[in-house]
Amino acid sequence: MITAEENIDLCSVGRGTLMGEFFRQFWVPVCLSSELVADGDPVRLMILGEKLVGFRDTEGRVGIMDHRCPHRCASLFFGRNEQGGIRCAYHGWKFDVTGKCLDQPNLEDKTKYPAGTPAYAYKTCESGGLVFAYFGERQDNPPPLPEINAIMGEGDERNIALTHRDCNYMQALEGDIDTSHLGFLHVGGVDGERLDLSDPEAFTVTEKAPKINVTETNFGTMYSAQRNAYEGTEHQRYACYLFPFWVTYPGGGGLEESKTVNAWVPIDDESTMIFNIDLSRAAGGGKKALKYKDGTPVEGLARPLEYLPTTTDWKGRWRPVKDATNDYGIDREWQRSGGSYTGIVGIPLQDQAIQESMGHVVDRTLEHLAASDRMVVLTRRVMLDAALAWRDEKMLPEFVDRPEYAREARGGDMIVPKGTDWLEGYEEVMARIKGYVAPKEPAE
Ligand code: FES
Numbered sequence: 001m002i003t004a005e006e007n008i009d010l011c012s013v014g015r016g017t018l019m020g021e022f023f024r025q026f027w028v029p030v031c032l033s034s035e036l037v038a039d040g041d042p043v044r045l046m047i048l049g050e051k052l053v054g055f056r057d058t059e060g061r062v063g064i065m066d067h068r069c070p071h072r073c074a075s076l077f078f079g080r081n082e083q084g085g086i087r088c089a090y091h092g093w094k095f096d097v098t099g100k101c102l103d104q105p106n107l108e109d110k111t112k113y114p115a116g117t118p119a120y121a122y123k124t125c126e127s128g129g130l131v132f133a134y135f136g137e138r139q140d141n142p143p144p145l146p147e148i149n150a151i152m153g154e155g156d157e158r159n160i161a162l163t164h165r166d167c168n169y170m171q172a173l174e175g176d177i178d179t180s181h182l183g184f185l186h187v188g189g190v191d192g193e194r195l196d197l198s199d200p201e202a203f204t205v206t207e208k209a210p211k212i213n214v215t216e217t218n219f220g221t222m223y224s225a226q227r228n229a230y231e232g233t234e235h236q237r238y239a240c241y242l243f244p245f246w247v248t249y250p251g252g253g254g255l256e257e258s259k260t261v262n263a264w265v266p267i268d269d270e271s272t273m274i275f276n277i278d279l280s281r282a283a284g285g286g287k288k289a290l291k292y293k294d295g296t297p298v299e300g301l302a303r304p305l306e307y308l309p310t311t312t313d314w315k316g317r318w319r320p321v322k323d324a325t326n327d328y329g330i331d332r333e334w335q336r337s338g339g340s341y342t343g344i345v346g347i348p349l350q351d352q353a354i355q356e357s358m359g360h361v362v363d364r365t366l367e368h369l370a371a372s373d374r375m376v377v378l379t380r381r382v383m384l385d386a387a388l389a390w391r392d393e394k395m396l397p398e399f400v401d402r403p404e405y406a407r408e409a410r411g412g413d414m415i416v417p418k419g420t421d422w423l424e425g426y427e428e429v430m431a432r433i434k435g436y437v438a439p440k441e442p443a444e
């Protein structure tokens with residue numbers, strides 16, 4: 001299905017690589033807005049294999065730049081964030097958030113370099129509590145942010161969780177679009193006979209082999225997992241992949257209220273920062289805990305991760321306490337008894353254990369794909385083709401400059417009369433959705 005060369009193309013994210021160059025043409029979330037404090041400590045960030053420094057200046061503006069000072073490459077991480085810029089600790093050159101050189105105090109003849117020497121700064125903006133950077137060719141005229149409802153929508157109940165994962169972004173992203181694993185890895189220990197079926201999500205437990213429908217779209221790809229539901233009805237559970245690494249996953253309840261998205265942002269080839277954003281509760285939806293008929297909730301699914309203390313290391317942020325060094329806290333007795341499929345607590349940790357167990361970059365030539373993998377197969381192909389079109393013809397998906405396409409990319413579920421076309425059912429809901437909140441203009 002995929003050659004060794006294609007696997008390298010799909011997974012490599014540095015400058016000069018096929019996917020790395022493609023990814024750079026889109027806005028990339030780099031950290032939480034709250035991680036950069038005005039005049040606070042500079043923060044080491046690694047994105048797409050690039051070592052960066054992030055800081056917020058006195059006026060609140062955000063700077064994301066190569067961590068190396070343009071003078072002699074000392075790390076600006078050791079610089080002083082002071083009065084409208086960052087001052088390198090080696091010879092005192094100072095730069096504002098746009099990279100403009102403000103001061104070169106060690107130069108005897110200050111008229112010789114009137115414009116100074118700029119730092120390697122990227123375009124930035126903030127939206128929905130996230131800092132974005134743009135690493136692409138249009139530094140003077142970057143594209144608009146995609147209008148993803150979980151990010152652009154208003155509401156105080158936006159839930160944002162970042163998590164470091166020790167594997168390539170693609171095998172982590174593929175977990176998000178590989179829906180049939182849900183019935184095993186996550187809810188394989190739930191007794192379907194005893195389950196309260198009033199929540200349609202329960203059908204992910206009772207029917208383990210959904211029909212997978214897939215299609216290419218103007219923002220990327222989408223699928224539905226189709227299952228028999230109540231008498232004369234079917235359960236359709238949708239998710240979308242959006243260029244370059246977003247997935248609107250079906251965790252926020254019904255399709256109409258759901259406002260969820262994951263960004264699978266490559267730190268480098270072997271590690272990923274997951275940005276999980278959920279605005280569903282503010283929209284009147286939100287995930288309910290699965291329940292048994294007697295009203296007791298199914299336990300151990302939505303347990304949030306515990307994190308190690310943050311360090312200033314390039315990979316020192318948002319690392320879970322449970323990881324490969326402690327086998328993710330697996331409880332073999334719990335697994336043996338059938339109470340849990342994995343013996344590992346919580347959906348995020350279960351995904352982490354399995355995805356990291358495949359190795360940092362999985363060798364896809366060893367796979368034996370099946371009908372359940374249709375979405376994974378399609379998405380890989382669409383991504384590779386789009387990246388090749390950029391490399392060979394300088395053509396990007398229209399979506400880059402049509403951010404409104406993202407409005408129609410939702411993850412969520414619904415019950416429909418048996419025989420309803422999966423795409424027509426979806427489009428009907430999209431046509432009904434009103435009250436979309438117009439996005440704010442990205443700040444310079
Ligand atoms: S290396 Fe930064 S001012 Fe000299």
Ligand SMILES: [Fe+2]
Nearest residue numbers: 175181186351
């Ligand atoms: Fe999962």
